[in-house]
Amino acid sequence: MKAIVVYESHWGNTAAIARAVAEGIGPDAAVLATDEATPAAIADVDLIVAGSPLLGFNLPTEAMLHGLANNAAKDPTPPDLSHPSMRAWLEATPQGDGRGAAAFETRIWWSPGSAAKAILKRLEALGYRPVDKAERFIVEGKYGPLREGELERARAWGAELVQQMAGAGR
Numbered sequence: 121m122k123a124i125v126v127y128e129s130h131w132g133n134t135a136a137i138a139r140a141v142a143e144g145i146g147p148d149a150a151v152l153a154t155d156e157a158t159p160a161a162i163a164d165v166d167l168i169v170a171g172s173p174l175l176g177f178n179l180p181t182e183a184m185l186h187g188l189a190n191n192a193a194k195d196p197t198p199p200d201l202s203h204p205s206m207r208a209w210l211e212a213t214p215q216g217d218g219r220g221a222a223a224f225e226t227r228i229w230w231s232p233g234s235a236a237k238a239i240l241k242r243l244e245a246l247g248y249r250p251v252d253k254a255e256r257f258i259v260e261g262k263y264g265p266l267r268e269g270e271l272e273r274a275r276a277w278g279a280e281l282v283q284q285m286a287g288a289g290r
């Protein structure tokens with residue numbers, strides 16, 4: 121089974137989870153930033169896993185990212201804004217034709233809103249088949265770090281996705 125894990129990440133938490141999920145899936149999983157996950161790069165994958173942070177109770181909007189750019193000097197670590205947003209990536213993503221999809225977010229535990237649900241909804245609308253419910257991984261503070269145990273949980277979730285795909289006969 122060929123898989124990609126594509127992510128939006130500004131402070132590295134979502135990127136770290138993406139790498140752990142890919143480890144859990146196995147050696148055939150590639151971890152790609154949004155501008156690396158081109159239509160050609162995902163043409164022959166069986167499973168797409170997509171992740172982003174929850175920012176402003178939402179899948180990050182262009183307005184939110186614009187705000188981050190304007191406020192970057194005040195952040196303890198400047199955000200990485202060098203890749204397109206998950207929203208923009210989803211806009212440009214080709215039809216799924218029944219291929220598998222899963223989505224996750226990194227977030228503070230108590231917050232309302234879900235980026236992962238928005239991602240999964242959009243992938244489903246494109247014809248991808250959700251293989252699991254939207255997953256969430258928790259950070260301790262506004263910029264991280266990830267809560268202890270979340271990387272291990274992400275690896276386990278990646279392995280679980282493989283099982284879901286196998287169960288569906290793909």
Ligand SMILES: Cc1cc2nc3c(=O)[nH]c(=O)nc-3n(C[C@H](O)[C@H](O)[C@H](O)COP(=O)(O)O)c2cc1C
Nearest residue numbers: 129130131132133134173176177226227228231262
């Ligand atoms: C400006 C800003 C807004 C945020 N808004 C939310 C939010 O609404 N809900 C939430 O759970 N976490 C929120 N967070 C926490 C981020 O979701 C969390 O740090 C995430 O892991 C960042 O991912 P990244 O390191 O991959 O960019 C916010 C963080 C920042 C800096």
